[in-house]
Amino acid sequence: MSAPISSDEVRSDQVQPDQVIRAQGLTRRFGDFVAVDALDLAVERGTIYGFLGPNGSGKTTTVRMLIGLLTPSAGSVTVLGHSLPRDAEWLKRRIGYMTQRFSLYEDLSVRENLQFVARIYGLGYRQAKARIRTLLDAYELADMSRRRAGAMSGGQRQRLALAAATMHEPQLLFLDEPTSAVDPQSRRDFWEKLFDLVDAGTTILVSTHYMDEAERCHRLAILERGKKRADGPPQQLMDDMGARVVEIEAPDQRRLRQQLLALPQVVSAAQLGSRLRVLVADDIDDPVAWLRAQPVAVGAGTIEAARPSLEDVFVISTGGAERE
Amino acid sequence: MNPLRRILAILAKELTQLRRDRVTMGMIVMLPLIQLMLFGFAINTDVRHIPAALVDQSNTALSRVLAQAVTATQVVDFTERHATPEQAQHAIVQGRVRAALIIPDDVAKRVARSPSLGLGLGTPRATDEELSRPVAQWLVDGSDTMIASSIKGLRNMPLGELLRKPVNQSTPTFAVALLFNPEQRSAVNIVPGLVAIILTMTMIMFTSAAIVREGERGNMEMLINTPVRPIELMLGKIVPYIFIGLIQALIILGLGHLVFRVPLGGGLLALTSATLLFIGASLSLGLVLSTIAKSQLQAMQMTIFILLPSILLSGFMFPYEGMPRAAQYIAEALPATHFMRAIRAVLLRDALLADIRTDALWLLGFMLAGLIVASLRFKKRLD
Numbered sequence: 256m257s258a259p260i261s262s263d264e265v266r267s268d269q270v271q272p273d274q275v276i277r278a279q280g281l282t283r284r285f286g287d288f289v290a291v292d293a294l295d296l297a298v299e300r301g302t303i304y305g306f307l308g309p310n311g312s313g314k315t316t317t318v319r320m321l322i323g324l325l326t327p328s329a330g331s332v333t334v335l336g337h338s339l340p341r342d343a344e345w346l347k348r349r350i351g352y353m354t355q356r357f358s359l360y361e362d363l364s365v366r367e368n369l370q371f372v373a374r375i376y377g378l379g380y381r382q383a384k385a386r387i388r389t390l391l392d393a394y395e396l397a398d399m400s401r402r403r404a405g406a407m408s409g410g411q412r413q414r415l416a417l418a419a420a421t422m423h424e425p426q427l428l429f430l431d432e433p434t435s436a437v438d439p440q441s442r443r444d445f446w447e448k449l450f451d452l453v454d455a456g457t458t459i460l461v462s463t464h465y466m467d468e469a470e471r472c473h474r475l476a477i478l479e480r481g482k483k484r485a486d487g488p489p490q491q492l493m494d495d496m497g498a499r500v501v502e503i504e505a506p507d508q509r510r511l512r513q514q515l516l517a518l519p520q521v522v523s524a525a526q527l528g529s530r531l532r533v534l535v536a537d538d539i540d541d542p543v544a545w546l547r548a549q550p551v552a553v554g555a556g557t558i559e560a561a562r563p564s565l566e567d568v569f570v571i572s573t574g575g576a577e578r579e
Numbered sequence: 580m581n582p583l584r585r586i587l588a589i590l591a592k593e594l595t596q597l598r599r600d601r602v603t604m605g606m607i608v609m610l611p612l613i614q615l616m617l618f619g620f621a622i623n624t625d626v627r628h629i630p631a632a633l634v635d636q637s638n639t640a641l642s643r644v645l646a647q648a649v650t651a652t653q654v655v656d657f658t659e660r661h662a663t664p665e666q667a668q669h670a671i672v673q674g675r676v677r678a679a680l681i682i683p684d685d686v687a688k689r690v691a692r693s694p695s696l697g698l699g700l701g702t703p704r705a706t707d708e709e710l711s712r713p714v715a716q717w718l719v720d721g722s723d724t725m726i727a728s729s730i731k732g733l734r735n736m737p738l739g740e741l742l743r744k745p746v747n748q749s750t751p752t753f754a755v756a757l758l759f760n761p762e763q764r765s766a767v768n769i770v771p772g773l774v775a776i777i778l779t780m781t782m783i784m785f786t787s788a789a790i791v792r793e794g795e796r797g798n799m800e801m802l803i804n805t806p807v808r809p810i811e812l813m814l815g816k817i818v819p820y821i822f823i824g825l826i827q828a829l830i831i832l833g834l835g836h837l838v839f840r841v842p843l844g845g846g847l848l849a850l851t852s853a854t855l856l857f858i859g860a861s862l863s864l865g866l867v868l869s870t871i872a873k874s875q876l877q878a879m880q881m882t883i884f885i886l887l888p889s890i891l892l893s894g895f896m897f898p899y900e901g902m903p904r905a906a907q908y909i910a911e912a913l914p915a916t917h918f919m920r921a922i923r924a925v926l927l928r929d930a931l932l933a934d935i936r937t938d939a940l941w942l943l944g945f946m947l948a949g950l951i952v953a954s955l956r957f958k959k960r961l962d
Binding site: 319322323324325326340343344347348350352354356357358359360361362363367370371372374375376377419 | 581584585587588589591592595596599600796797798799800801802803804805806807959960961962
């Protein structure tokens with residue numbers, strides 16, 4: 256099964272030694288609806304690549320195309336040097352996939368679920384036993400190995416799902432909104448596990464709609480309505496977002512926001528408790544002084560520059576779509 | 580090695596899930612048990628004690644003896660009496676009785692002239708109005724043909740007893756020797772058929788939900804991302820149910836033998852092969868349905884769609900030979916028809932494997948076709 260394909264792998268590896276995923280013009284239509292629109296992607300080995308986008312932005316559809324579950328309507332995908340959907344079966348042994356919805360068996364125990372996955376991936380009895388013990392320890396599931404998956408908390412289920420997805424030690428791991436049903440502490444712990452996997456040489460592609468998670472990725476693509484709006488390392492995205500952040504403390508924020516939004520230089524203004532977070536286009540050199548000079552800002556309290564966040568990048572890159 | 584390991588993985592998982600599903604486990608045992616008791620006792624093609632009305636217009640000793648003689652046949656029970664035939668007919672319309680016996684006031688004269696009494700007048704000419712008149716009349720609700728034919732059976736009831744005269748020995752045209760089921764008990768024919776019906780129901784039901792359930796519970800997206808092949812998944816899904824099917828067949832046949840004294844003739848090899856092949860055929864048919872259905876509810880509807888013709892056309896309720904040609908073709912396309920024939924042949928007529936080979940091959944064909952179609956239809960994709 257793998258013999259004729261491996262030569263293919265060598266060839267494409269020579270061209271792009273470090274790219275584990277490469278997609279060009281990736282498009283998927285469902286009837287008239289375009290879920291993913293001409294997406295170009297390149298994911299490098301040993302990194303965490305994030306898809307950031309709201310619900311319905313095409314994250315899941317893209318992930319499904321990248322693992323060969325959905326056939327693209329147009330465009331090409333190469334994963335681990337193999338073209339999809341042709342080599343989907345070959346890839347299944349080398350990639351792990353953690354679905355958005357918990358997809359292990361709720362009526363089986365932790366150990367039974369892992370045993371099932373181990374056998375399906377063809378691990379021998381002894382090999383499976385050792386691997387399951389390692390995973391139970393690594394994902395802190397050892398003391399609940401007899402508990403049914405259906406009776407576990409969101410965080411525990413998520414660790415079980417990750418353990419199952421990494422059972423066959425895949426080179427490439429796809430995680431589709433892995434932390435959507437999990438509390439913040441579990442989320443932090445979960446990301447620790449992901450970095451452990453990356454240290455061991457795994458490449459991870461993760462989709463999320465949490466900014467704090469997106470910030471942890473090595474590289475990020477912001478998706479909106481099936482289109483890629485931005486792509487790059489989070490810090491670079493923040494540096495290059497084309498706007499500066501200013502926070503204003505003011506008594507009547509609602510009115511001030513309306514008035515600020517009427518100015519062409521103001522990209523967005525959002526209320527954060529008692530403060531107003533304003534994004535000002537970066538052709539204005541000193542946004543604090545500029546704002547203070549505006550008539551609408553009369554009566555405002557402190558006006559100071561703030562550190563840009565990914566949310567600002569997100570607002571700017573997706574706000575463009577609304578103006579189109 | 581790996582394909583086998585993956586089949587075993589699916590199999591072990593199915594068994595564990597099944598073991599945890601108390602209701603289903605209960606159904607596996609209770610369903611054949613209750614159905615057998617219910618149908619074994621309830622289904623009876625030999626109709627007796629039909630409620631009937633009596634209109635005795637003669638009201639003589641003779642008419643009373645005639646009514647008693649009719650009651651003594653056990654075919655009918657006179658549950659009500661009426662003065663006029665119109666009242667009796669009304670009772671039939673209302674459904675209180677299924678038939679009415681009208682004894683005319685000149686019954687004594689009619690009985691005396693009746694040739695069946697053999698008072699020496701010989702066989703009357705067909706044109707002889709006086710002599711060919713029947714003694715009394717039945718009004719029958721003919722809508723149910725089985726009840727009607729039971730009462731029609733009373734047409735030639737001998738009248739000798741009425742006059743305490745020995746009945747003339749009549750010579751039948753044909754001698755009939757009943758080779759099997761000489762006591763003519765319906766249960767003997769029903770119980771083997773029940774094996775087919777109950778297995779059709781449970782086997783198709785279990786597997787028709789098998790694939791859909793994985794989808795509905797969200798497990799499918801994980802499963803299709805593993806190296807498991809469609810045929811491995813299909814085999815792993817049906818093997819546990821083969822054992823369940825065998826347990827059910829054992830319950831029905833064992834109890835059928837003990838309670839209803841159904842003979843267990845024929846070869847054990849023939850019985851086991853036919854049952855296994857039928858279980859396999861039903862399970863793979865269920866798998867095909869499972870690849871078509873989008874939800875467990877749809878799978879259930881499709882199961883009923885197969886189950887009803889299996890009950891009505893397979894020969895379980897009505898003889899296959901009595902059906903029109905088109906219905907026979909449909910029946911041939913149902914695994915239940917072939918198993919019905921095979922298991923009745925084996926159990927009731929002591930047939931051996933060689934005698935039922937045609938139906939056995941049909942069942943094998945159904946099984947293989949079902950497995951192939953289900954595997955081809957099952958796609959490891961979401962589009």
